[in-house]
Amino acid sequence: MTKRKKELPLEQREELLQTLKARFEKNMNRHEEVEWAKVQAKLEANVEKLWSLNEMEVTGGEPDVVDYDKKTDEYIFYDCSAESPKGRRSVCYDLEALESRKQHKPENNAIDMAAAMGIELLTEEQYRELQQLGNFDMKTSSWVQTPANIRKLGGAIFCDRRYDTVFVYHNGAESYYAARGFRGSLRV
Template identity: 70%
Template sequence: MAKSNEKKLPAERRAELLSILKNRFEKHPSRHQGLAWADVQVRLDAHPEKLWVLDDMETTGGEPDVVGLDAQTGEYIFYDCAAESPAGRRSLCYDRAGLESRKEHRPATSALDMAASMGIELLTEAQYRELQQLGRFDAKTSSWLKTPAAIRKLGGAIFADFRYGTVFVYHNGAQSYYSGRGFRGMLKV
């Protein structure tokens, strides 16, 4: 994780972010049935470095929300739940190798590099399909997904969107990028 455990949000921003997260949690109870905000807040208070990461998710347009609880670790799982792929994380190649293979018109960074710098992971195909059970996401955009090594070894990367009432998973060269394609992240707290 690129974020250090020593990084803490200023008190005012911390309070603002917690209010945003709590309001979103209360507005979308179907995303986290059986979970209580008070328990989530206790976990967030115990891990202030995770608030720094959630703030990055929020400020890049991800609208993170709790989508589950890891029964083995007791960690709450946050996904980016913005209706469309986060606006502050679009127009990116899939990874560093894809970015470096471009001869011209390189984007600023790659999805994997940006996710690592933020301290989050790209959603897998299974996680993306789980997310789509909680609402409708990426009806106008698409999101890079964590690509299996066998596909990446051949130069490809996968992305997904929701069209015609269906989740579609596609492939592209890892060096490609589009203004309507970003990535969604996951964080455990």
């Protein structure tokens, strides 16, 4: 079985690039030292990454450049939607958690959704970095990568922002809520 290449049709690529450019220009505080022309050139050379950004976009993530890694020559995108992306809510943490539910199973899980999109869940550190750029998840929460020792015991962690503070909480990995999704990152 051949793997299907993840590539957007030309018209959709151009539309996505316009959306990303407009967001980039509107939110220069997130990437003051970065030039859009260089970002666009990287995106055009990496069609699968552009496909992943489109997946972030269509699920409500509003991806934007938040950093540039000089060592690896990569631009780093995070979901920058005000609240946890709507198209990625009501999911438990991972497949093991999903399979452990006896009833009322959600449709999916955060880890597998992220992998299918070609992105990674934010780490707690990345989530805190994102919160330096604005106020996110004031009404929702987002699963973040959970340390193996916590996951091994059945738990998972998530974050939100309340009272002008970023909080990290725990829950059973099998839990899911209408107001909890996940935010992703992508390196291009």
